[in-house]
Amino acid sequence: MNDNKLTPRGNFIRTFLLVIVIVVVFAYGFQVTKINLEEPKEERRQTQLTNVIRALAHPDLTKYETERLAVNVPIMVPCPDTQFTLPDLSQPGPSVTLSAECAEPGSEITVTGTGFEQSDNALIFFVPYKADESDEVQLPLSDDVEIDEQGNFSHVVELKKDRTSENPQKIRVVVNRRSGFPMPSQTVYDTIEKIIETVFLALIATTFGTALSIPVSFLAARNLMIQVTNVFGSLVTVIAIAPIGWFLGSWLFGTIGGWGVNLIVGGEVPATAGLWAPALLLFSVQAMASRGSWAKQLTMLRSYSVGVLGALGVALAWGLVAGLGQVIGLGLANVLGPFAFLGNFLFVISDALAIFLPLVGGLAGLFALVSLAGVPTENMLLRTGETILSKAFVVLMSILAGGVLLGLPAALVTWLYQLSNPMTSIGWPAVIGGALMGILSLAVKVDRPMPTGMIAYYTTRTVLNVLRAIEPLIMAIVFVVWVGIGPFAGVMALMLHTIAALGKLYSEQVENIMLGPIEAVTATGANRLQTIVYAVIPQIVPPYIAFTIYRWDINVRMSTIIGFAGGGGIGFLLQQNLNLLKYRQASVQMIAIAIVVSSLDFISAKIRERII
């Protein structure tokens, strides 16, 4: 307990000072944010506001079919000297009379109409004489003429000064009459199309974002990562050969998979494939050999060889499948008519598969080389400890690892800043890194446990924090540059932000799990994976689902405005209409957004009730 009791007077002074400080802060804040109540009171502003609110309250939802009705009345302009007869242009329906049968150019006459509908909009035109009626033009003489409840109107018009003729000319009253039922306006159709795009934007971004954030969340969970350690010797070995694994794997998969794709799509295989055949044959033979006293040493090598062959086979099959998918997809798109999008979907997926081939190959190569070199090295070093041989090996590997550790970032910097001499800008850091690591490895024991898990943890956490700080709208700008304006950029931006946000939320759940059930399941003799499936996952599923639904709500809202940055969806349409001051159309978009967001909110609340 704090014994520091202020006297009542002291308390009062302290409170008083606090209030003064708060007032000063807010006064300054009002100044900085330029809060000004004079501006809104100006009449100009009030009028604009009224107009905008009225437009927003009157959304452009319907359009009516209109029927055009024209009533013609003949007139002589100018009045001829001789007797004249006017043609009879009367028709059933509304009729129009003039105050005179002829008039001088530029004079005024009164046009009177009867038998109209009050809801009609009448326009009065002057139709000059043309020998061929199809050449006729209408020259406007008035704006909208109001028609009273009896269906009559009377309007004074000024005749054109320059249209004279010996032949009868016409005064024409044109009415656009609403007929038929109201139909949805074009705005409504456009809005619906865009809303559908928006909802799918949110759906795809949330689905893929959720899936990808699950493995990320394990990497960002402290209690899991702290258990992952490797000895120093195997860590440097893995770092040293990882790039080799990556490049080898991505090149192998890219090439062989590429054969597969080209075979199906193009129908041919590059000539270089032929060079590979003897090499692969030798490799296979060696893989199968198992006779003799070398058999035992060869067994592990053999299983790895078979594994590599299998992987290359997978690459080829992958390429074949990707090529097949593209061909079938395109074919289906041509045949399926309105369902062409299914064919296109297949094509895009297969195309993506083909593009991902080198990436997957890189990862596979990385993984293979890491387990081929890393695991045996770790076991060996744990067994032998620090000997002359193991020390020499580790020092060598450290030098290589140091080269990689400084060389790769140096390569990135060289590319980013377009440094002129790559040999020095990459070479020197690599050499320095190698030297530093070599010296370091002399001081460190070969079997010293290194907290590789925690390194992964801190890296992941930092990356996630940075990404979370960047609003999806801003990410969308970058993606628009990369993949073009449209919903794809929006999907990418939302997906990335989803991974960052969910990765952190999920990982906090993993960190909060009860250890008791994990203890209990481990005590039964379960292995690591079984423990995770039986003790960890049941504990994290409810909060995972809750967070996913939460993120889905956010993504729906974000997807409605990501169009403001070029990310497609209804925001795009809304922004256009606002810029063009078409508030009646913008109102339709706002209504659509409100409906979609609230109904999806409702649905997700229902889902949450059911599942949690």
Next chain:
Amino acid sequence: MLEVKNLVKVYDNRVLALDDVSFSVQPGQFLAVIGLSGSGKSTLLRCINRLIEPTSGQIIFNGTDITAAPQEELRRIRRRIGMIFQHFNLVLRSSVLTNTLSGRLGYVNPAWSLLNRFPKEDMQRAKENLERVGIGAKAHVRADALSGGQQQRVGIARALMQNPEILLADEPVASLDPVLAHSIMNILKTLNREDNITVICSLHFLDLVQRYADRAIALNEGKVVFDGLPHEIDDERFREIYGRDAERIG
């Protein structure tokens, strides 16, 4: 059958939890481990199945050194040792049946178990074990819908699924009322007598010790201060174990 030799455990913050603990356990014994909270009882039990790694010393189980066993062998040893816990340690969102079946995880094919598929015999055994501890009717109920006593029974059924030779019980009744405590201890005693399962049980209350245990070991600040028959714990011994100011309850 179980031999603990010079077991030492020092935690990272330099707390000495176990100080040169040695004793041996005969098959079929009901051994009680008593002592103040923090005297090392839980640490001792968890060292036996290496949920906690001992700092030094040896634990020999049926001739095999648990402390030196590599990962795979440790799994095989662990499945012969069942354990129940003070806070039951059930997976609350899973059903009682799934919790019970998880006792077989050390024995079944890993791949199938990941998909929650267990052999029919195991399903049958699980239901029988649940009947045996008295909650056969609750097999498909979610674990968090059970009371404390019921959850502990599930814990026992889970341990039974392992066909254990030893059952470690870490203060199994500390969270239960006296009536429930007796019924759980009765179950353990029955398993000890009928199935010949060796029970090593840490307890707080001496009346339970004297009623159910064949033998008692007392720890005080990590050292063994008593190793003998329960009825030998008179008032003097009591104070040695629990401290000068301790008073007996019940």
